[in-house]
Amino acid sequence: MSLLPETPAILEVRHAVRAWLARHEPAGTVVVALSGGADSLALTAAAVAEAPSVRALVVDHQLQEGSDRVAATAAARALDLGCARADVVPVDVTASGGLEAAARSARYAALDAGRGGHPVLLGHTLDDQAETVLLGLARGSGGRSIRGMAEYDAPWGRPLLWVRRATTRRACADLALEPYEDPHNSDPGFTRVRLRTEVLPLLEDALGGGVSAALARTAGQLREDGEVLDTLARQALASARDGDDLLVERLHEIPVAVRRRVLRAWLLDAGAKALTDKQLRAVDDLISHWRGQGGVAVGGGGPGVRLVASRSRGRLSADFVND
């Protein structure tokens, strides 16, 4: 649909979507995950202009009074904008492990179930990426936590990862669309909101601007580097495996950055959960600093059971052991 006004903001969002489609070549229909907020609304308008056929999916978390109206309004906008279909999917959020996390997993499950085999475009912007990287830097460990979000991790596509949030807002204003403002997005009880409204502006001010873009760029570079290391690790894992065990002699010569990834993938496969850097290093010591030490317990066995990685006769094995 080339009926959209050709303002700089609209053209920038369209260009980002066009470039994503050209890189990832989804066949036919794409689904847009539409919250009704500025990011996914601008994304929907641009997708309709750029993709052969667009379906919108709006998840109604049913957590706030009137959420059904918000969802219905968003779906109606999607049809106005030219989507071939727009569906509201109500979900029941059962809050185990925090409401935010429960809402997110219910949302992704509903989008996955409703996408009909097509890729799903999400409206994450460069600003979301910068916040994610900053959170990862402060809370995570290792390069994986500051890689940020992928622009395509099938079926999830993020065409706007290099577009500023201000641009999607501008695009909506240019289209005379009134985005939904989620009250959560201004609630300082959420760490992400404080990052957005307090920390990042302070960093921008102190460092003279460009911080969000630099964080997003760093994430992009780390992701590319990390993907190479992951590929090498997959190959090394395949060659070191003997049944469920690993042959130590095949792991000795591998650079430590790759070897730790091999061990991580192997332990996760064996059922490890929430692996820490300290545990991984201790398992690595079974190879690089072997002095006959005992096994290393890692999380994952459930109550009363531990997963223990140990070395014996040139092999590493991971076994569940009762406490």
Ligand SMILES: Nc1ncnc2c1ncn2[C@@H]1O[C@H](COP(=O)(O)OP(=O)(O)OP(=O)(O)O)[C@@H](O)[C@H]1O
């Ligand atoms: N209710 C919803 N229905 C459909 N899509 C949604 C909904 N809420 C969010 N999305 C999609 O997810 C994108 C990111 O939204 P938001 O930043 O609120 O998510 P989040 O809570 O940070 O979750 P995550 O970053 O894990 O996806 C939106 O741009 C939109 O594409």
